[in-house]
Amino acid sequence: AKVISFRERARERERERVRVSQVMATGNGEAAVVEKEGEGTMVPEALEKKVVLDAAEKEEEEKDSEAEAEAEARISKLVGDMIDNVCADHGIPLPKVDIKTVRKMAEYMNKHFAITNKEELKIWDEGFINELDGDEDKYSLFKIIRASERVGFYGLLDLASDMVARKIKAGKAIDEIRKFLGVEKDFTKEEEEKIRRENAWAFEE
Amino acid sequence: MASSDVSVDVRPEFNSFDHLRSIRYIATDRPWLTLYGIRVQPVTPFSSLSSRPDLALIHQCLPDELLFEIFARMSPYSLGRAACVCRKWKYTVRNPTLWRNACLKTWQRTGMEANYQMVQSLYDSSWRKMWMLRPRIQFDGISSRRILS
Numbered sequence: 001a002k003v004i005s006f007r008e009r010a011r012e013r014e015r016e017r018v019r020v021s022q023v024m025a026t027g028n029g030e031a032a033v034v035e036k037e038g039e040g041t042m043v044p045e046a047l048e049k050k051v052v053l054d055a056a057e058k059e060e061e062e063k064d065s066e067a068e069a070e071a072e073a074r075i076s077k078l079v080g081d082m083i084d085n086v087c088a089d090h091g092i093p094l095p096k097v098d099i100k101t102v103r104k105m106a107e108y109m110n111k112h113f114a115i116t117n118k119e120e121l122k123i124w125d126e127g128f129i130n131e132l133d134g135d136e137d138k139y140s141l142f143k144i145i146r147a148s149e150r151v152g153f154y155g156l157l158d159l160a161s162d163m164v165a166r167k168i169k170a171g172k173a174i175d176e177i178r179k180f181l182g183v184e185k186d187f188t189k190e191e192e193e194k195i196r197r198e199n200a201w202a203f204e205e
Numbered sequence: 206m207a208s209s210d211v212s213v214d215v216r217p218e219f220n221s222f223d224h225l226r227s228i229r230y231i232a233t234d235r236p237w238l239t240l241y242g243i244r245v246q247p248v249t250p251f252s253s254l255s256s257r258p259d260l261a262l263i264h265q266c267l268p269d270e271l272l273f274e275i276f277a278r279m280s281p282y283s284l285g286r287a288a289c290v291c292r293k294w295k296y297t298v299r300n301p302t303l304w305r306n307a308c309l310k311t312w313q314r315t316g317m318e319a320n321y322q323m324v325q326s327l328y329d330s331s332w333r334k335m336w337m338l339r340p341r342i343q344f345d346g347i348s349s350r351r352i353l354s
Contacts, residue, residue: 142266165278202285
């Protein structure tokens with residue numbers, strides 16, 4: 001219960017940040033100065049200043065970081081906190097996150113900053129997460145979930161977790177779920193019979 | 206007088222010298238030297254039920270709390286089916302938080318306090334048991350009671 005309430009508070013803070021960013025974005029080309037209690041002062045330089053997200057793992061001949069506008073990067077709680085505490089000047093290290101995942105997260109940040117219409121954003125989210133789900137081994141999807149949780153990027157965490165949950169729900173047969181996620185059956189025969197009997201009600205939906 | 210002086214002078218000096226010399230040659234105790242050359246094998250940690258490593262990508266990438274996060278987004282029926290997939294999922298699905306949320310959602314009308322009292326008094330403080338045993342409206346409108354085997 002404590003963890004859940006903490007997460008919900010973090011999500012509210014995230015929504016607040018997004019609102020602040022959106023207000024700045026819709027200033028008809030001019031950046032507006034917005035002050036909010038507890039959030040500190042957002043200044044116009046936030047739109048110009050770049051924040052570097054450093055990937056811990058990189059492939060050969062790939063660049064190892066992505067530059068983000070500060071206002072966009074603030075969508076992530078961890079990045080926002082680091083910026084507020086003046087720790088972002090030399091790049092923000094994202095531990096155990098590869099460059100491909102960082103690039104995907106940056107893409108998500110950019111879109112959520114640029115698009116203010118909620119319906120349009122929802123449609124884009126669906127396409128984005130379906131593209132991730134298209135990877136054959138689901139590796140990208142799981143990496144996004146992992147990285148989003150580490151960075152406090154709860155919007156993306158919700159989106160990706162929902163996708164996996166939907167997939168599990170869609171697989172009506174147990175073997176289908178195992179096949180989809182590559183999970184091996186480690187029940188004995190008696191164990192499986194018992195667990196099936198215990199949860200027979202679940203197959204009646 | 207002269208003889209007594211001589212005897213006193215000689216004896217203390219001899220004793221102190223002898224005492225110092227004896228200290229130098231007393232062997233100190235070094236019990237750890239008995240282990241010299243002996244290799245102590247570290248104790249193997251308790252192995253999991255299955256000796257083979259878990260090959261599932263979802264278990265390699267995601268820690269248990271994130272697996273729980275995914276389950277928290279599923280309906281109780283999906284949770285029941287997920288419990289039949291593998292042992293890890295079976296134990297994760299047992300988390301009472303999942304079933305508490307399912308109960309509070311299903312019986313919102315009753316109110317949270319009444320639900321808490323009911324689960325303690327009638328269902329041995331088990332939200333999962335409450336969800337399985339308590340009568341509820343099905344999607345087709347038929348009220349039914351589940352049998353816990």
